[in-house]
């Protein structure tokens with residue numbers, strides 16, 4: 685994960701001070717890319733502890749099409765609490781757009797089922813895309829999608845994934861986002877009978893909040909460990925049948941956690 689640390693350093697060196705919606709203040713750069721060869725280990729930040737339980741449950745929750753935080757709360761995950769309304773609802777966010785995008789004729793589109801089908805039937809297609817950026821629905825979402833489009837690519841029996849984010853909380857959010865999409869790529873590859881290739885991450889407004897600067901410096905003083913390996917213990921029937929217990933992260937060595945306030 686040296687490239688992640690280099691990105692933090694890049695923002696410290698080249699970032700422009702910029703006000704933001706939350707009133708916290710950031711330093712920010714525009715347009716960056718990171719590449720991870722998934723066959724070389726699972727891309728998990730090791731220079732602080734990452735709460736993997738939150739990453740896995742959040743992804744299973746997206747895949748189930750759910751947009752209420754009840755499932756997350758029941759599983760001890762609190763990362764979405766601040767954005768939900770009094771009933772726990774977030775509006776038509778990721779899960780809804782991934783699984784249940786409403787078409788003009790009133791039918792609903794399951795983008796995840798469709799993309800898996802298209803990877804299996806027509807691997808060379810250049811249209812393996814899932815979008816959460818449903819323009820007509822943005823105003824009903826508690827937070828417009830940050831990771832808003834991803835594309836799969838098949839070559840030489842390997843599945844790669846490229847993700848685009850419009851806005852990136854590089855200290856708190858990005859380690860979660862990288863781990864989440866790397867996990868998703870492993871799951872889709874398993875379902876489609878492919879090996880894993882690369883995960884490519886692209887960010888638009890890539891920022892460090894002004895109240896994360898000390899935490900970032902602490903992290904940059906630390907030496908990263910070797911990456912862990914992901915083991916998926918069985919092959920479920922479909923992409924929608926994975927359970928929390930199916931995943932094991934072998935040899936996850938990490939430095940101590942670093943607390944930071946989340947900008948709301």
Ligand SMILES: Nc1nc(=O)c2c([nH]1)NC[C@@H]1CN(c3ccc(C(=O)N[C@@H](CCC(=O)O)C(=O)O)cc3)CN21
Nearest residue numbers: 735738762763764827853856857858860942946947948
């Ligand atoms: N400002 C901001 N940053 C984000 O990363 C973010 C949002 N807002 N809003 C929506 C979601 C929620 N996400 C979050 C929210 C909180 C943490 C967080 O506090 N992480 C801590 C504790 C992890 C835990 O207990 O599970 C960390 O140390 O990583 C991470 C991602 C990602 N997104």
Ligand SMILES: O=c1ccn([C@H]2C[C@H](O)[C@@H](COP(=O)(O)O)O2)c(=O)[nH]1
Nearest residue numbers: 705830831851852853854857858861
């Ligand atoms: O998965 C996520 C979700 C959110 N973020 C960050 C990026 C920004 O810091 C905030 C969203 O604020 P906007 O004003 O809507 O851009 O949340 C993230 O990094 N990853």
